[in-house]
Amino acid sequence: xxxxxxxxxxxxxxxxxxxxxxxxxxxxxxxxxxxxxxxxxxxxxxxxxxxxxxxxxxxxxxxxxxxxxxxxxxxxxxxxxxxxxxxxxxxxxxxxxxxxxxxxxxxxxxxxxxxxxxxxxxxxxxxxxxxxxxxxxxxxxxxxxxxxxxxxxxxxxxxxxxxxxxxxxxxxxxxxxxxxxxxxxxxxxxxxxxxxxxxxxxxxxxxxxxxxxxxxxxxxxxxxxxxxxxxxxxxxxxxxxxxxxxxxxxxxxxxxxxxxxxxxxxxxxxxxxxxxxxxxxxxxxxxxxxxxxxxxxxxxxxxxxxxxxxxxxxxxxxxxxxxxxxxxxxxxxxxxxxxxxxxxxxxxxxxxxxxxxxxxxxxxxxxxxxxxxxxxxxxxxxxxxxxxxxxxxxxxxxxxxxxxxxxxxxxxxxxxxxxxxxxxxxxxxxxxxxxxxxxxxxxxxxxxxxxxxxxxxxxxxxxxxxxxxxxxxxxxxxxxxxxxxxxxxxxxxxxxxxxxxxxxxxxxxxxxxxxxxxxxxxxxxxxxxxxxxxxxxxxxxxxxxxxxxxxxxxxxxxxxxxxxxxxxxxxxxxxxxxxxxxxxxxxxxxxxxxxxxxxxxxxxxxxxxxxxxxxx
Amino acid sequence: xxxxxxxxxxxxxxxxxxxxxxxxxxxxxxxxxxxxxxxxxxxxxxxxxxxxxxxxxxxxxxxxxxxxxxxxxxxxxxxxxxxxxxxxxxxxxxxxxxxxxxxxxxxxxxxxxxxxx
Numbered sequence: 001x002x003x004x005x006x007x008x009x010x011x012x013x014x015x016x017x018x019x020x021x022x023x024x025x026x027x028x029x030x031x032x033x034x035x036x037x038x039x040x041x042x043x044x045x046x047x048x049x050x051x052x053x054x055x056x057x058x059x060x061x062x063x064x065x066x067x068x069x070x071x072x073x074x075x076x077x078x079x080x081x082x083x084x085x086x087x088x089x090x091x092x093x094x095x096x097x098x099x100x101x102x103x104x105x106x107x108x109x110x111x112x113x114x115x116x117x118x119x120x121x122x123x124x125x126x127x128x129x130x131x132x133x134x135x136x137x138x139x140x141x142x143x144x145x146x147x148x149x150x151x152x153x154x155x156x157x158x159x160x161x162x163x164x165x166x167x168x169x170x171x172x173x174x175x176x177x178x179x180x181x182x183x184x185x186x187x188x189x190x191x192x193x194x195x196x197x198x199x200x201x202x203x204x205x206x207x208x209x210x211x212x213x214x215x216x217x218x219x220x221x222x223x224x225x226x227x228x229x230x231x232x233x234x235x236x237x238x239x240x241x242x243x244x245x246x247x248x249x250x251x252x253x254x255x256x257x258x259x260x261x262x263x264x265x266x267x268x269x270x271x272x273x274x275x276x277x278x279x280x281x282x283x284x285x286x287x288x289x290x291x292x293x294x295x296x297x298x299x300x301x302x303x304x305x306x307x308x309x310x311x312x313x314x315x316x317x318x319x320x321x322x323x324x325x326x327x328x329x330x331x332x333x334x335x336x337x338x339x340x341x342x343x344x345x346x347x348x349x350x351x352x353x354x355x356x357x358x359x360x361x362x363x364x365x366x367x368x369x370x371x372x373x374x375x376x377x378x379x380x381x382x383x384x385x386x387x388x389x390x391x392x393x394x395x396x397x398x399x400x401x402x403x404x405x406x407x408x409x410x411x412x413x414x415x416x417x418x419x420x421x422x423x424x425x426x427x428x429x430x431x432x433x434x435x436x437x438x439x440x441x442x443x444x445x446x447x448x449x450x451x452x453x454x455x456x457x458x459x460x461x462x463x464x465x466x467x468x469x470x471x472x473x474x475x476x477x478x479x480x481x482x483x484x485x486x487x488x489x490x491x492x493x494x495x496x497x498x499x500x501x502x503x504x505x506x507x508x509x510x511x512x513x514x515x516x517x518x519x520x521x522x523x524x525x526x527x528x529x530x531x532x533x534x535x536x537x538x539x540x541x542x543x544x545x546x547x548x549x550x551x552x553x554x555x556x557x558x559x560x561x562x563x564x565x566x567x568x569x570x571x572x573x574x575x576x577x578x579x580x581x582x583x584x585x586x587x588x589x590x591x592x593x594x595x596x597x598x599x600x601x602x603x604x605x606x607x608x609x610x611x612x613x614x615x616x
Numbered sequence: 617x618x619x620x621x622x623x624x625x626x627x628x629x630x631x632x633x634x635x636x637x638x639x640x641x642x643x644x645x646x647x648x649x650x651x652x653x654x655x656x657x658x659x660x661x662x663x664x665x666x667x668x669x670x671x672x673x674x675x676x677x678x679x680x681x682x683x684x685x686x687x688x689x690x691x692x693x694x695x696x697x698x699x700x701x702x703x704x705x706x707x708x709x710x711x712x713x714x715x716x717x718x719x720x721x722x723x724x725x726x727x728x729x730x731x732x733x
């Protein structure tokens with residue numbers, strides 16, 4: 001079965017190509033093409049899981065040489081193990097549900113066919129990253145995802161904000177990708193092959209400097225793609241795209257790719273503890289900072305975007321402290337509950353017609369299904385049992401505790417604080433959106449079945465993905481082949497009770513505040529201290545001052561130099577030539593006799609000179 | 617008869633022809649001046665033919681050719697002069713300056729200043 005894994009990226013790619021050029025040939029149009037493509041990929045992914053789960057640690061590879069470049073050849077092929085198969089199922093499920101949801105959400109959009117095809121391409125690129133057996137193959141998927149995020153974030157290109165956000169997403173991730181590319185070079189040359197298996201196997205025997213340099217460079221790409229500090233700024237702005245796209249980007253593709261690559265190349269990072277420490281520090285900063293920024297945000301989608309940044313930091317922190325299984329598991333549960341939350345948000349936004357929570361409230365009466373499923377997602381995000389996020393998040397914290405040392409302790413402490421902040425902003429989100437009284441003017445109604453169906457399914461996943469942990473932690477571990485050197489997954493009752501107590505404390509605090517002053521936003525209770533939170537700690541402003549404005553000034557200077565210097569030289573040359581030519585033009589007066597006179601004079605001069613020369 | 621007399625006369629004729637072509641305003645007079653130059657050449661051809669005592673009389677034969685060509689040239693030339701007169705009511709050569717390089721509508725420097733931002 002595993003030799004058919006190439007179908008995984010191929011089917012959505014075909015759907016994308018067909019959706020772009022040939023959807024008029026297909027009965028049912030672009031929606032059918034897109035849904036059949038993702039459903040086909042899902043079938044393949046499920047079959048792969050069935051095929052590999054007998055022995056998830058075993059790697060099934062089928063690759064062939066592609067093109068020889070220099071000394072090290074490039075292969076193209078697939079590499080499937082438990083991790084790849086399970087993540088592929090996750091990607092396909094979310095992509096399929098997003099496609100189904102989009103048929104209703106994007107109904108009437110004039111560019112729906114392009115949109116659906118781009119989502120298919122996005123899915124295909126992510127699946128290519130998941131099954132790639134060669135680092136360059138992986139890079140292709142990685143870069144195509146960057147392109148797709150640009151296209152989809154800029155779907156509403158008529159608006160200034162969407163255009164700026166698309167460019168910001170593209171450029172910011174691009175900065176990281178440059179490092180990623182060079183990381184691939186370093187590791188590939190160090191291992192003598194760009195094969196994922198060869199690189200992971202050879203990581204231990206490479207020179208230490210090579211591994212560290214390679215891992216740190218790869219980390220640049222991961223930080224960009226997975227929106228970690230300091231390259232996190234693109235993700236909140238990417239909310240300018242359609243909401244189902246946000247669900248896809250935040251749950252299944254793009255940001256998940258960064259974490260997945262670290263998990264996939266984990267032996268490389270284990271061989272370079274410095275890189276893991278850097279990752280852990282970045283994750284700690286991002287985790288807490290993003291959660292605090294989420295607490296102050298009024299835009300519903302941006303709250304969710306910040307929460308994605310924060311949750312991805314959990315996964316990165318888990319990987320940094322050796323909690324490989326917990327991190328990958330959190331990737332899966334996060335995919336379920338974040339897709340759920342975004343799709344629920346989409347269902348809300350479509351009805352109320354605004355992103356601002358200050359114009360929502362009290363929606364639970366009119367949208368009970370959306371409210372119920374969103375509550376499940378919120379519970380999972382906040383880390384309250386029995387929802388899946390609680391267990392996977394606790395797995396990461398447990399791994400940090402067991403890892404110990406400065407890094408483990410700081411991840412544990414920051415993680416626990418972030419649990420509190422997370423529960424606080426999730427509660428605020430639910431309070432401001434669904435509870436209280438409605439502050440807007442739209443006519444509220446529940447979303448159609450095509451949109452609520454995926455919500456219910458995802459809510460099911462958000463609960464069930466936590467189930468494997470209940471009897472023992474063995475269930476999760478058996479899904480993936482755990483790389484040697486990572487901490488085993490330990491989810492204890494004590495840890496879960498502690499995190500959920502912390503989370504419930506935050507929930508209770510906000511509920512009490514809400515009961516006291518139902519009309520005010522909880523963030524207002526912080527007073528002036530809320531300002532850094534509202535501005536997301538001025539990171540955008542800092543970039544603007546340090547990078548963007550100097551670059552603009554430099555560009556303006558270059559334009560000026562070009563205009564005054566280079567361009568003026570060119571124009572001056574032209575003017576001088578035409579002035580000089582102007583003198584000669586006077587001779588061309590149209591009088592034939594003048595021409596002939598010149599001719600005769602010329603002939604006389606020649607004759608006289610020749611005669612003189614001959615005589616001499 | 618000494619050669620120099622014939623060649624001198626020929627040079628005189630040719631100089632008169634050149635003067636006529638360059639200085640006369642009437643197109644018919646210009647054509648006549650051209651004839652003068654051609655015939656100056658003919659005179660040279662015949663004179664040198666006699667001087668060198670050429671058995672084949674190439675100079676004389678060549679002079680006959682020139683006479684024929686000159687006749688044809690005058691035919692064409694007068695036809696052009698007639699056509700010009702019908703069009704423009706004048707045969708003054710210095711008035712026919714339509715092929716002068718006059719200022720075009722877009723000069724080179726205006727194009728250059730367009731390209732500057």
